[in-house]
Structure formats: C-alpha cells, structure tokens
Amino acid sequence: MRILHTSDWHIGRTFHGHSTLEALRGVLEALVAQVREHEVDVVVVAGDVFDSATPAAPAYTLLTDTLVALHDTGATVIVTSGNHDSAARLGFQARLLRDGIHVVTDPMSIGTPITIDDADGPVHFFGIPYLEPAIVRQHWPEDAHGRPLRSQAQTMAHAMDLVRAGMTAHDGRSVAIAHCFAAGVDATAGLEREVRQGGLDVVPSEVFDGPDYVALGHIHGRQKVSDRVRYAGAPLHYSFGEQHKERGSWLVDLDASGLAGIEWLTLPIPRALVTLTGALDDILSAENIAAHADDWVCAVYTDALPQAEPMRRLKEHFPYCAMVQHDPAVVEGNEERSYAARLKTAVTDTERIEAFLEHVRAGLGPSEQESRLIREVLDERVVAEALV
Incomplete structure (x- = not known):
C-alpha cells in the first residue's frame, strides 16, 4: 500500500x-x-x-x-x-x-x-x-x-x-x-x-x-x-x-x-522567502534588488538610528516586502531590551504571562498557586473557544 x-x-x-x-x-x-x-x-x-x-x-x-x-x-x-x-x-x-x-x-x-x-x-x-x-x-x-x-x-x-x-x-x-x-x-x-x-x-x-x-x-x-x-x-x-x-x-x-x-x-514554492540584514542602503543595493525583486522580503536594517519611511523605500524596489525590523548593530543593555528578548522567545501563552510577571516584579515569577490559576484560566479559554 x-x-x-x-x-x-x-x-x-x-x-x-x-x-x-x-x-x-x-x-x-x-x-x-x-x-x-x-x-x-x-x-x-x-x-x-x-x-x-x-x-x-x-x-x-x-x-x-x-x-x-x-x-x-x-x-x-x-x-x-x-x-x-x-x-x-x-x-x-x-x-x-x-x-x-x-x-x-x-x-x-x-x-x-x-x-x-x-x-x-x-x-x-x-x-x-x-x-x-x-x-x-x-x-x-x-x-x-x-x-x-x-x-x-x-x-x-x-x-x-x-x-x-x-x-x-x-x-x-x-x-x-x-x-x-x-x-x-x-x-x-x-x-x-x-x-x-x-x-x-x-x-x-x-x-x-x-x-x-x-x-x-x-x-x-x-x-x-x-x-x-x-x-x-x-x-x-x-x-x-x-x-x-x-x-x-x-x-x-x-x-x-x-x-x-x-x-x-x-512541493513547489510559489514565491521564495528571504531575510536581508544590514544597513538600509546595503539592503537596497542593486545586487539585492536584482536577486530578490520577486521574493517575499523581510528587511532587518542595522543602522544605529531609525530611518525615515523604511517600508516605503523598500517597497519601491521590493514589491513583496512584507516585513521590516530595526535591529541596531550596537544596543545598550537594559531591562526593556531583556523583557523584549524574553517575549520574543516565549512560545506559549503561559510563557508570555510568566515573562510579564518577571518583568513587573523585578525577576520574581509566578508562585505555584498563581501558575495553577493561570493554567486553569487558559484551559477555560480553550474550552470557550472550542464551543464557539
């Protein structure tokens, strides 16, 4: 068979x-x-x-x-x-x-x-x-x-x-x-x-x-x-x-x-996906434009300061640019950045809630009782959504 x-x-x-x-x-x-x-x-x-x-x-x-x-x-x-x-x-x-x-x-x-x-x-x-x-x-x-x-x-x-x-x-x-x-x-x-x-x-x-x-x-x-x-x-x-x-x-x-x-x-891939990383001017190089004009593009520009209208500039050359991120090459370490990093790696709703509690409580996560309550609330939400 x-x-x-x-x-x-x-x-x-x-x-x-x-x-x-x-x-x-x-x-x-x-x-x-x-x-x-x-x-x-x-x-x-x-x-x-x-x-x-x-x-x-x-x-x-x-x-x-x-x-x-x-x-x-x-x-x-x-x-x-x-x-x-x-x-x-x-x-x-x-x-x-x-x-x-x-x-x-x-x-x-x-x-x-x-x-x-x-x-x-x-x-x-x-x-x-x-x-x-x-x-x-x-x-x-x-x-x-x-x-x-x-x-x-x-x-x-x-x-x-x-x-x-x-x-x-x-x-x-x-x-x-x-x-x-x-x-x-x-x-x-x-x-x-x-x-x-x-x-x-x-x-x-x-x-x-x-x-x-x-x-x-x-x-x-x-x-x-x-x-x-x-x-x-x-x-x-x-x-x-x-x-x-x-x-x-x-x-x-x-x-x-x-x-x-x-x-x-x-299986065939209708449109390729590519992530381009570097200074915004480098991402917009003639070489990149020639190679990826027909691709879905995620642009991660590393300039020290945010650039004006980056999506508009990118879409002029990459019609299928779907995402733009500012990720400076050098960033001072701070708690806000640490919290953002924790959220980025969180996969489940439970992990996102734990990251938030650790952030607002200066590193102290949920207690055992709070964890149990969080799980019960999330379970109730799943049941309610399933009955919709």
Missing part, C-alpha cells in the same frame, strides 16, 4: 496581511498531481486543515475542491482535526461525505480504525483528532492507571493506549495519525502554538510505539522522530522563520510485513 502523508494546510491563513489562498490552491493542485503520478492508495492529512475555528467561505471551497480532486485520483482520503481546527465545524458533514473520504474529529472513535485492504491484507488507520485535555477530560477523567489526564502529553499517551488496544483487536498492519508536539523536534518560534504549555505537553517518542507508521502534524517543517514516526510539515511557507524549510510530503510504502520504504516528495 502506498500512503501520502501531508498536514498543516492552514487554509485561510494570511501572510503578513496577504491572502495565501490562491498560492495554497496551486500547491495543493501539485500535491494532487503527485498522488496521481505515484498511484497513491491513501492520502493522510494530519490536522490543521483550516487556520481558524471559524473559516471563511472561500476556505471551505478550497477544501472541498481539493478533497474531490484527491478522491478522483482513486485514493482514499483520511483527515483528522488539529488545534487550529474547530472539530465540530470540520466534522459536521462527515457522514455526508462520499465513500473514500473520512474526516475524524470524535475522540471517542480513536480505538476504532478505518480499515483499507490491499493485496497483502488489511491496513488499519487510527485517526487521533487534536486532544485538548480541558475538553476531553469529560470523556477520560483518568488513564488506565488511575492518574488524572492534566497535560496534552498524558492525554496523547492515553489515546495511543487506545490505538494499541485497537491493534490487538484487529489483525494486520496499522497507521496512526496525530497532531501534537513530539519530544526532540525543532519548532518555529512563535508559530506552532497552543499545543505546548511549558515542557509538560511534549510527547515522549516512546508513546508512539506500536504502529507500522505514525503520521504527525503540527510542526511546519519536515522532521523525523524515528524511521517510522515523522512530520511532513506545511505545504506552504507561513512565516519567515520557515524560509529555509523544504515544503513537501512523505510517500510511505507498506508491504506485507509493515514499513517498506519512505520517500520525500518536494
């Missing part, structure tokens, strides 16, 4: 105020062409199909067009929800979809596989929708050992226990699909958010033991947790922090005994 592993489409996301819808449409059309060319049997989309819990109508149109095009290749399509998706909105029409298109958003279905047969027998696909502990706690107040499920890592471990129980009940090869932050991977700072809260929600790699292949989503660059546990990343660049990361999908082959081979399929 041949499987294409993709994820993190983020349909509807903007790039510094610019719509990405048409660029993504072109990339997904290339992905459909690869599915047809390589005679893929099953396409797996591992979460974050949409960028928002309330996507606009054109986002639904692009998803529908892509799912229909994938189905027309003869492939079966399996989609799971991610932390950006509203499971209710993504899954509301699951029962109305045509045969061969499956949307998995119900956590109570985790141990029940979608089974697809090939010449070597059945392959069982276990879809795991994104699991927010504050939401799924009503279904699973504790794990098999009686421990409460407080973190996303604990919840994912429990979900994989359900997958392994399903594997025991169904003979054959197996594939798990999940959306989480696995231990040992490299995230894009400030981008892959709302899954990690400190270190408690980093999922240990041994949690994924069992299936022949585990297709992960959430990290936007391709990464290998192990030979059989991988991230495909996003098909489009959504941040300058991703500019050096390839875009593509994993082509996974299973034979009668399990995992037989994996190949990376590169």
